[in-house]
Amino acid sequence: MIRRLSAALAALLIAVPLAAQAPEGWQTRVDRSTSATDPDDVPEVTVTPVANGFEVRTGPAVTLYNTANTATGNYTLEGTFTLLEPSGHVNYYGLIYGGGAMEAAEQNYTYFLVAQNGSFVVRHRAGNETVHDIVGRTNHAAITQPGANGQSVNQLQVRVGASQVEFVVNGTVVHSAPKEGMAARTDGVYGVRVNHVIPGVRVENLRVSRM
Numbered sequence: 001m002i003r004r005l006s007a008a009l010a011a012l013l014i015a016v017p018l019a020a021q022a023p024e025g026w027q028t029r030v031d032r033s034t035s036a037t038d039p040d041d042v043p044e045v046t047v048t049p050v051a052n053g054f055e056v057r058t059g060p061a062v063t064l065y066n067t068a069n070t071a072t073g074n075y076t077l078e079g080t081f082t083l084l085e086p087s088g089h090v091n092y093y094g095l096i097y098g099g100g101a102m103e104a105a106e107q108n109y110t111y112f113l114v115a116q117n118g119s120f121v122v123r124h125r126a127g128n129e130t131v132h133d134i135v136g137r138t139n140h141a142a143i144t145q146p147g148a149n150g151q152s153v154n155q156l157q158v159r160v161g162a163s164q165v166e167f168v169v170n171g172t173v174v175h176s177a178p179k180e181g182m183a184a185r186t187d188g189v190y191g192v193r194v195n196h197v198i199p200g201v202r203v204e205n206l207r208v209s210r211m
Contacts (some may be wrong), residue, residue, distance in 0.1 A: 014137050023054060025068055031061040031104065031196070045194075053204040055084070056093075056194045063109075065102055065191030068117030071160075074211040078157040079192065086116040086146050091195040094120075094156050099189030110134070110185055111193050112167050118143045120174055122167060124182045128167040134182055135167075135175050142172035158185045161211060 028045055035099060045059045077097050094113035101107050105128050112203065114120045122135040122142060144152045157168035160179070165176045165186065179186065190208065194201050 002204055005170070006109065022068070023049060025066045026064055026191075027103070029063040029065075029107070030064070037182055050202060050204070053079075053202065055200055055202045055207060056192070056198075057200050058194050058196050058198050061194065061196040063096060063102075063191060063193045065099060065189050067189055069192050069208075070188060071097065071208045076157055076159045076209050076211055077207075078155065078209075079206035080153065080155045080204045081114070081192075082202040082204070083116060083146060083150075083152045083154075083198075084202060085150050086208050087170060087198045089197070090115050090117050092121055092200050093194040093198060093201045094192065095190070096193050097158055097160075097190040098185040098187060099191065102189055108185065109188065110182065112156060112158055113193060113195070114143050114156065114169060115122070116152065117147045118204065120167070120169065120199055122175060122177075132182055134177065138167065138175070140172075140174045142169040142174055143175055144170065157211065158186075 028172050030045060041060045045062045046057045048055045056064065065072060077095055079095060092113035092115045094111065095143050096109045096111040099109035107128065110121050110124045118139045119139045121137055124132045124134055126132060144154050146152045155170050159166040159168060163179050165179050166173045192203050192206065
């Protein structure tokens with residue numbers, strides 16, 4: 001399935017520096033909602049450093065990256081995501097990888113995200129106007145949902161092998177795909193994406209290791 005974004009939305013996809021307290025060298029690319037029925041609740045994204053990473057609050061959806069952070073060949077990308085407070089409706093957050101032209105209209109990357117309802121998606125962004133579903137919204141028992149305190153913790157991994165890409169939540173492979181087609185777009189910038197109207201996600205221990 002291909003979702004085409006409006007020209008108005010494409011015009012609002014911009015790359016800007018993070019505030020001074022954010023990790024050095026990191027940037028955001030803000031994706032503002034143009035939906036009257038699902039607007040952004042506040043106009044800004046905030047990023048606050050913590051001991052092993054940072055906390056993100058949206059606002060508009062945002063992709064966070066550092067162009068110095070790249071991965072190629074066979075590798076495992078991982079990070080731990082703590083949902084501090086759920087959104088008022090289902091929204092996703094998680095890893096991006098294989099990024100290129102991150103500040104341009106030709107931006108492209110693949111993302112692996114989870115949501116508070118225990119589902120995940122894998123998608124590929126191809127420029128400002130097109131997003132391809134690799135895996136649409138899919139429920140999986142491995143994804144931790146918020147407890148009584150409204151919080152949940154999920155460790156996400158993308159394992160890029162010589163011929164296969166595995167998508168992993170809390171040690172369980174939730175999807176695998178041959179390393180071809182859209183799934184072959186694995187070399188490039190990595191980072192995180194947090195969709196809109198999420199009161200808080202803590203991202204910790206974001207790193208790449210060689211397989």
